[in-house]
Amino acid sequence: MTSSIRWISIDCADPYPLSRFYGTVTGWSTDDEDQPGHDECAVLPPAPGHPGLLFTRVPEMKAGKNRLHLDLQPLDCTRDEEVERVVALGATLIADRRGRGQGWIVLADPEGNEFCMNTSPAERDTSG
Template identity: 40%
Template sequence: MTSRFTELTVDCHDPETLAAFWCEVLDFTVIDRGEGKVEIGSWVPTIEDIRARQMPPTLQFIQVPEGRTAKNRLHLDVSPIDGSTQDEVTRLLALGATTTDVGQGPDRNWVVMADPEGNEFCVLRTLAPPQK
């Protein structure tokens, strides 16, 4: 018996706004919506695909009444694929992200940011091909 990692759920106040932000960050699309929830992904999951192999998980944004009370215990890491880490940080700031300090210290090779509702995520090293 086994399970598959199929979705990561984020509690939030405004699922539509956060889904739109993360669609821009990750080049995902909305694949499902309902009352107080939006699901985004890079593909439309089917039971057959999920049973056959591990597929990339989707992100679900679920509306909840309470706010965040402490540092996230789980967060996303993203890696730029077609520009530098700093270029990606600049792009994400323009989309509504902010930089944040969670005690990471000055000697790091990643940037800690927060989405429009304050959920932390990290921008890691670039995966873009080296410039010639």
């Protein structure tokens, strides 16, 4: 027997705007039934068999570094272009771990949850 990952759940103070942020970042659909004030809001998986993102309201604020985070990669632009785009959407740059055309950028979403932006597949293929 085995199990698959259905949702990657993220605790937050306000699920609706955070789900919209990640929906825009990933280009994935958000659940049309979700509304401001809901205690859970979803970003739907891009295809069957893939996990979605589920944002759940919790009373406590984030404290300390995430023990689990998302590693994202741009599909149709460079890492640096994608970092610029997600910062304009409300992310904050936390740490720059770029080096020799590889590496990653650590960002925080509007509620302070860290995630990383890696190089695109095209950048990894051409960076030598």
